[in-house]
Amino acid sequence: MLKLISFKNCPFVQRVMGALVMKNIAFEIEYIELSNKPQWFLEISPNGQVPVLVTEDKTVLFESDAIVEYLDDKYAPIEQVSAEQKALDRAWSYQASKHYMPQCGTMSSKDQQTFESRLANLVKAFAKAEKQLGDSAFFKGDYISNVDIAWLPLLHRAAVIRNRAGFDMLSGFPKVQKWQAALIDSGLADKTVPENFVETFANFYLKNTYLACLMDGTQPSVRANSCATSSCCG
Ligand SMILES: N[C@@H](CCC(=O)N[C@@H](CS)C(=O)NCC(=O)O)C(=O)O
Structure with missing residues (x-):
């Protein structure tokens, strides 16, 4: 299952969650504290920021724009557009x-x-x-x-x-x-x-x-x- 690494107040995370929810994609979520980032997060996240999405094949995606585009490419987009x-x-x-x-x-x-x-x-x-x-x-x-x-x-x-x-x-x-x-x-x-x-x-x-x-x-x-x-x- 997809895993979203998150912070509770983060707007970039909310956008990614919006895409996941609208597409009915199952995912699990793990919240971290940005004031005390866990070592495992620092090891997988290139820029030390949330959101991070760990895909089914364990690829670690970062940057919300890239994640939203990935979700469109990998799963059905909400609509087909030119x-x-x-x-x-x-x-x-x-x-x-x-x-x-x-x-x-x-x-x-x-x-x-x-x-x-x-x-x-x-x-x-x-x-x-x-x-x-x-x-x-x-x-x-x-x-x-x-x-x-x-x-x-x-x-x-x-x-x-x-x-x-x-x-x-x-x-x-x-x-x-x-x-x-x-x-x-x-x-x-x-x-x-x-x-x-x-x-x-x-x-x-x-x-x-x-x-x-x-x-x-x-x-x-x-x-x-x-x-x-x-x-x-x-
Ligand atoms: N350009 C990034 C921005 C993400 C971002 O700024 N996340 C904040 C939380 S809202 C963060 O992780 N801040 C911690 C830090 O920069 O060390 C994206 O679109 O994903």
């Missing part, structure tokens, strides 16, 4: 995945100024999607495609922050909000994160951050520091 459409789907997926870390950095911001400047960069992604979205429930129609799966981590995290902290990073983007609701209602979000995701996530992003201050009206005890790095979700 080469041109495939290129467009990859491009729109990349518009999401390149913002995973900026979203982590935005949520980790310690003060208003840092939060707002990071958010201004992040919302450029939502503005592009808003312009592209039509009237259908999902990005390309009434079905969940690879593009929706790529955007799922961004939209799911935005929903958790809205529900917990009362801040909507999708404010001003009604089509993206509708798309977010359709994705959450589809049940895919819950199927692609661990059971205690909201708690783990809130413990990380809603403690001693600017968003935490918005929730309880206090000042953070730590001032801004650069957090737009991989440690933001670890």
